[in-house]
Amino acid sequence: MTWTFKTKPVIIAASSVGGPFEAKGPLASTFDQFFEKLDGGEKSFEKAQRRLMEDASIHALKKAELTNEEVDVFLAGDLINQMTPTNFAARTLSIPFIGLYNACATSMAGFMTGAALIDGGYAKNVLTAAASHNAAVEKQFRYPTEYGGQKPPISQWTATACGAAILSSSGTGPYIHSATPGRVLDYGVTDPFNMGAAMAPAAADTIIRHVKNPEEYDCIITGDLGKTGKQIFVKLLKDSGMNLSQTSMLDCGELLYGSEPQVFSGGSGAGCSAAVTCGYIYEKMITNEWTRVLIAATGALLSPLSVLQKDSIPCIAHAVELRMDEA
Amino acid sequence: MTWTFKTKPVIIAASSVGGPFEAKGPLASTFDQFFEKLDGGEKSFEKAQRRLMEDASIHALKKAELTNEEVDVFLAGDLINQMTPTNFAARTLSIPFIGLYNACATSMAGFMTGAALIDGGYAKNVLTAAASHNAAVEKQFRYPTEYGGQKPPISQWTATACGAAILSSSGTGPYIHSATPGRVLDYGVTDPFNMGAAMAPAAADTIIRHVKNPEEYDCIITGDLGKTGKQIFVKLLKDSGMNLSQTSMLDCGELLYGSEPQVFSGGSGAGCSAAVTCGYIYEKMITNEWTRVLIAATGALLSPLSVLQKDSIPCIAHAVELRMDEA
Numbered sequence: 001m002t003w004t005f006k007t008k009p010v011i012i013a014a015s016s017v018g019g020p021f022e023a024k025g026p027l028a029s030t031f032d033q034f035f036e037k038l039d040g041g042e043k044s045f046e047k048a049q050r051r052l053m054e055d056a057s058i059h060a061l062k063k064a065e066l067t068n069e070e071v072d073v074f075l076a077g078d079l080i081n082q083m084t085p086t087n088f089a090a091r092t093l094s095i096p097f098i099g100l101y102n103a104c105a106t107s108m109a110g111f112m113t114g115a116a117l118i119d120g121g122y123a124k125n126v127l128t129a130a131a132s133h134n135a136a137v138e139k140q141f142r143y144p145t146e147y148g149g150q151k152p153p154i155s156q157w158t159a160t161a162c163g164a165a166i167l168s169s170s171g172t173g174p175y176i177h178s179a180t181p182g183r184v185l186d187y188g189v190t191d192p193f194n195m196g197a198a199m200a201p202a203a204a205d206t207i208i209r210h211v212k213n214p215e216e217y218d219c220i221i222t223g224d225l226g227k228t229g230k231q232i233f234v235k236l237l238k239d240s241g242m243n244l245s246q247t248s249m250l251d252c253g254e255l256l257y258g259s260e261p262q263v264f265s266g267g268s269g270a271g272c273s274a275a276v277t278c279g280y281i282y283e284k285m286i287t288n289e290w291t292r293v294l295i296a297a298t299g300a301l302l303s304p305l306s307v308l309q310k311d312s313i314p315c316i317a318h319a320v321e322l323r324m325d326e327a
Numbered sequence: 328m329t330w331t332f333k334t335k336p337v338i339i340a341a342s343s344v345g346g347p348f349e350a351k352g353p354l355a356s357t358f359d360q361f362f363e364k365l366d367g368g369e370k371s372f373e374k375a376q377r378r379l380m381e382d383a384s385i386h387a388l389k390k391a392e393l394t395n396e397e398v399d400v401f402l403a404g405d406l407i408n409q410m411t412p413t414n415f416a417a418r419t420l421s422i423p424f425i426g427l428y429n430a431c432a433t434s435m436a437g438f439m440t441g442a443a444l445i446d447g448g449y450a451k452n453v454l455t456a457a458a459s460h461n462a463a464v465e466k467q468f469r470y471p472t473e474y475g476g477q478k479p480p481i482s483q484w485t486a487t488a489c490g491a492a493i494l495s496s497s498g499t500g501p502y503i504h505s506a507t508p509g510r511v512l513d514y515g516v517t518d519p520f521n522m523g524a525a526m527a528p529a530a531a532d533t534i535i536r537h538v539k540n541p542e543e544y545d546c547i548i549t550g551d552l553g554k555t556g557k558q559i560f561v562k563l564l565k566d567s568g569m570n571l572s573q574t575s576m577l578d579c580g581e582l583l584y585g586s587e588p589q590v591f592s593g594g595s596g597a598g599c600s601a602a603v604t605c606g607y608i609y610e611k612m613i614t615n616e617w618t619r620v621l622i623a624a625t626g627a628l629l630s631p632l633s634v635l636q637k638d639s640i641p642c643i644a645h646a647v648e649l650r651m652d653e654a
Contacts, residue, residue, distance in 0.1 A: 001399050001423070003449045044636055072328050073508060080630070081408040083428050084638070087628035091641040096328070096508035098436050098645075099428040099628075101410050109425050113440070120447025122330045126539060181400060181423035186412060301414035301426075303407070309371055311411070314418040318425075 002210055009118040009126075011322070013070065015059035016279035017052050018271075019134065019160030026161040026258040029162030030279030031161075032059045037048035038135055038160065049085040049133035049162075052271065054092050056164035057129055064125070064166040071166070072123035075114050077106040078131050078270050080140060085131065088161075095127060104224050105182065105299030106130040107163060107274035108318040112179035114167045115320075124169045131162035134271030141192070141304055154228045155193040159256060159264035165282075172244070174285035177323040180210040181243055186300065190312050192302060196265055197231020197255075199298040202305040202315040203229075204236035211317040214247040219291040221281065223273035223317070224253035226266030230306045249312035252276035252297075273297040285324045294321050329537055331505040332560070336445040336453075338649070339498035342386035343606035344379050345598075346461065346487030353585040355629030357606030358488075359386045365462055365487065376405065376412040376460035376489075379598065381419050383491035383605070384456055391493040398422045399450035402441050404433040405458050405597050407467060412458065422454060422505035431551050432509065433457040434490060434601035435645035437508035441494040442647075458489035459596030468519070468631055481555045482520040484590035485582060486520045490601030492609075501612035504619075504650040507537035509643040511628065517639045519629060523556020523580075523592055526625040529642040530556075531563035534623055537646040541574040545617040548608065548643070550624035551574070551580035553593030579603035579624075600624040612651040619650050 006118055015030045025033035035041075040048035053076065061068060074095040078086045083099055085326040090097040101111045110128030117123045135145050135159040143149035167176065185205055189198035203222050214220060214237075225233050230251045237244060252273040253266030277295055284290040307311075343358045350361035362368075362381055367375035384582060388395060398478050401422040405413045410426055417424040429436045437455030444450045462472050464485040470476035494503065512532055516525035530549050533552065541564075557578045564571060579600040580593030604622055611617040625644040633640075 001450075017367065024587040046632065046636065077428065079409070081632060082406070082430065082628065082630035084628065084630045084633045087641050088633075088638070090628075090643075091511040091513050093511055096510050098440060099510060099644060101404065101426040101428040102424075103409065113425060116444055116447055116449050120443055120449070122443050123328075171555075181425060183421055183423050186418050277483070301409065301411065301417075303409035303411045305408060306411045306415075311371065311415070315412050316417075316424060 002178055002180045005115050005119040005176055007119045009115040009167050010173040010175045011165050011173050011183045012168045013060045013063035014165040015056045016161060016163045016275040016276035017056045018275060023162055025256055027256055027280045030136045030283050036247050039045055043142060045133050045136035046080055046085055049136050050088045050160035053089040053129050053131040054087060056162040057127055059307030060164040060166050062079055066125060068093050068095050071125045071127045073098060073117060074127045075100055075102045075110040075128040076116040079137050086275035088160055102316055103299030104270050104273060105297040105316050105318045106270050107117060107277060108295060108297035108320045111176060111320045112318060114304045117175040126167040129162055129164035130270040130274035132158055132271035134158045134160045137269055141256050151264060152193050152246060153264050156226045156266050156268035158269035159267045161271035161273040161275035163276050174322045174324045177321045180206050180319040182318045184314045184316050186312050186314040188312045189275060192307050195300040196226040197232055198300055198313040199225055199315040200229045200236060201318040203233050203296050203298045206317040206319045207237060208240050214244055217247055217292050217294050219248040219250050220294045221250040221252060224268040225251050226253045226297055228265045255280060286323060288324055291324045294319055312322055329505055329507040331362055332446040332503055333354050333441050334446045334496060335502040336442040337498045337502045338492050338500050338630055339495045340387045340390035341492040341609040342383045342556050343602040344383045345602060352583055354468055354583055354607045357610050361363055364557050367643045372417060372460050372463035373412055374408055376458055376463050377415045379489035380413060380416040381491040382457040384420055387491040387493050392496050393452060395420050395422050398452045398454045400425060400444060402427055402437040403456040404423045405640055406430060408558045420489045430628050431595060431597050431600060432624040432643050432645045434595050434604060435622060435624035435647045437453045438647045439501060439645060442503040445494055447576045450547050453494040455603055456491035457506050457597040457601035460597035461485045461487045470618035477590060479520050480591050482591045483553045483580060483593050483595035486594045486599040488598035488602035490605030492605050498631035501649045501651045504648045507646040509645045511643050513639050513641040518607030519634050522627040525554040525627055525640040526552055526642040527556045527559035529623045529625050530560050530644040532645040533646045534564060541569055541571055544574055544619050544621050546577050547573040547621045548577045548579060548619060551595040552578050552625055553580045554595060555592045572610055582607060587640055612649060621646055621648050
């Protein structure tokens with residue numbers, strides 16, 4: 001089912017922060033802050049990821065001219081075991097907290113759940129955030145970066161980034177028009193380096209359930225399918241009979257790093273779609289360059305243990321439609 | 328803030344399933360099913376935990392006479408890294424899925440989020456579940472059970488259990504009257520064996536924000552503070568000026584295993600408060616023995632890594648008030 005929000009919950013402020021590698025990317029101008037060093041001056045990469053979320057949240061609160069006491073709920077998550085960077089950020093922010101985990105689809109899980117809480121009258125202001133840190137996440141899922149493990153060209157690059165947004169019952173800015181929560185699909189991909197291919201069917205399933213006419217959108221933006229996954233995704237949509245000739249199809253994982261060869265197929269990580277949404281996409285909408293976009297954040301719901309136990313990779317995608325009324 | 332649900336979202340069905348050790352506990356008669364062996368016939372303890380959630384969910388769906396296609400959203404979570412048992416259960420159930428993570432407070436995060444989605448008109452039927460498996464969780468957080476590591480008397484016993492409930496916009500049964508989302512508190516406890524003490528202040532904070540007059544409740548039930556944490560919790564409430572002389576104070580961790588010495592301070596795990604709520608508490612309400620209870624599920628938001636990094640234990644508690652109208 002697709003949720004349509006009657007009261008138009010507004011994104012009154014948004015902020016993206018990133019690491020030193022993201023600072024060199026094509027979207028750098030849409031970030032509010034970058035760590036000079038990967039550790040952000042913290043004693044561990046996990047603590048650095050906590051800082052990413054705290055800093056993005058504080059930037060968003062400042063832009064919204066709100067104190068944390070004025071925010072009713074904090075909806076956030078990340079990829080680290082038991083989401084400790086998010087938990088410690090929630091401790092710092094001291095806002096009633098509901099932790100969300102849908103891997104890299106967590107960003108839009110936060111947007112749609114927050115919009116539902118505002119539309120239902122349970123919150124006036126919601127802070128939502130999702131973050132990832134390249135060294136913390138790579139260490140946990142693959143190898144410590146210092147190890148220099150080789151990767152295949154289909155692999156992706158975990159973003160060191162956080163996107164945070166303030167959703168509100170009143171104010172100006174792009175609003176959350178509707179959302180379609182995703183179902184977990186699994187087409188049997190077992191290669192943890194090939195998450196784009198694994199996630200493509202889930203993205204297609206959610207988009208097909210949400211979109212009536214793709215031509216009505218300035219663009220349809222997937223979370224982090226990367227080059228490999230996006231090709232499969234677009235083919236699946238076309239095979240379903242969807243005419244995409246008039247719709248620009250973008251992917252946050254491609255947008256964040258452009259043609260940078262080091263990232264192989266593109267960016268990934270819970271912070272990827274969050275930071276691109278709260279930076280680049282938010283700017284395009286607030287300036288009325290885009291007035292209607294669909295963001296389908298994609299998540300690969302695996303763990304290092306599930307891979308060792310020879311499980312395939314279940315995936316999910318949540319679609320959130322943002323609109324901006326003509327100024 | 329406290330959420331009050333105008334449309335009285337009803338718990339039309341609930342189910343608890345457990346392991347062989349829980350089958351010997353005082354609440355055994357309130358469970359629908361037990362694994363004969365700890366592995367439930369699965370190839371790993373994590374897969375056994377997935378089965379606990381699948382089985383409890385299927386029991387609840389049958390009792391509600393609903394197919395999974397008739398359920399709009401699945402809200403669930405667990406303690407295993409990246410919540411893979413829940414993710415795989417969501418794949419099996421094929422219901423639009425939002426993963427929740429608040430450690431052992433996940434059960435009530437699901438109840439209150441589900442009630443808000445129903446009350447706001449975003450779902451007619453919500454399936455919510457939380458699970459834990461003793462061997463899978465102990466292996467991850469402490470030592471494999473086969474290792475036979477010694478534990479201090481303040482430690483708790485991770486429940487092998489899942490509680491699943493169907494929340495609906497219409498039907499008969501106890502309803503979710505209100506809920507108070509918790510804030511993350513941290514009083515500096517660093518001993519991962521002493522989670523009851525760590526969680527007590529978070530439970531007190533949420534209860535104080537929710538409860539006006541404790542005498543109006545048949546009982547106030549904490550999630551899994553255990554004997555040690557419950558003593559601290561009750562003292563904190565009394566110190567705040569709350570008169571508890573007329574209110575029975577219960578704890579799911581105590582209820583699940585009674586005076587069984589093997590569990591030390593009591594039960595814990597995401598499945599503990601979930602299974603006690605969906606079994607024992609649900610029975611007490613459906614029979615009108617209790618007509619107004621407050622459940623404060625408590626969660627310790629640590630990870631093995633955060634402990635190794637010398638972090639203290641941030642904690643949270645979500646309070647959900649259940650009421651049953653006189654028959």
